[in-house]
Amino acid sequence: MALEAAFAKMNGLGNAIIVADMRGRADRVTPEAARALNADPATRFDQIMAIHDPRVAGTHNYIEIINSDGSQAQACGNGTRCVVQALAAETGQKVFTFQTVAGILNAEEHEDGLISVDMGKPRLGWQDIPLAEEFRDTRMIELQAGPIDAPVLHSPSVASMGNPHAIFWVEGDVNAYDLERFGPLLENHPIFPERANISIAHVTTDNALMLRTWERGAGLTLACGSAACAAAVSAARTGRTGRHVTVTVPGGPLDILWREDDHVIMTGPAEWEFSGRFDPATGAWERETEGAA
């Protein structure tokens, strides 16, 4: 079959993204195609951001988000910035409104090239994370990893940005924790009926924190924008920081503002690497243009 759809291999602070142009098409990127693209080192990714024609009035596009394991995700902050950069480069437009499973997202590319995404309001009720049992205070729930009498990680905050997040607070280097071991155990813990993204956070000042994330459906990544938003909200909720913080992930810094109207604004970069064409049914692809990376 002809390689029919265009794609751009991009990243948001190292979060590996494929932006797939599915506009004008009735089909979708299949889970099989996603897994095939991820199996090729040249197109290995954390998320696919599939740009579809708009489905509701007042939006430019519907964005479908697929993790590298083929699972659907509701939100992807870094990937949304990549979509904005790609569409702004194509159209010259700078302001966009997208529909995602998490809701309607407004986004803007600034003169300096940084991109702000209104990630919407955090969901903080236990049923909205979701959790499998009631916890009245989601700022700290009963969950731990490691020896029962000396847990390595415990008492996380939980929050949803349309997708579920658990934030474990530590003192000291976030890289000192074996997230490759604890991440999948916690991601698949029965307390999370939809699984969860698992982050380790170290608050360094009242407006800065370090973050490292094991992503649901993708594993360890260099950056997770929705986790940065969930961590910023949770840090403010627990009195660890104010409502405007710099969240530094392994790939670099993100600016997160939890506005007084409850919307969370994430600002950061995006980077194009190369473009190609692919078959959304099988994941077969070919490169079209060399890029910076």
Ligand SMILES: N[C@@H](CCC[C@H](N)C(=O)O)C(=O)O
């Ligand atoms: N890397 C993304 C998060 C993508 C979805 C996440 N893995 C999930 O399944 O919820 C981001 O930048 O937010």
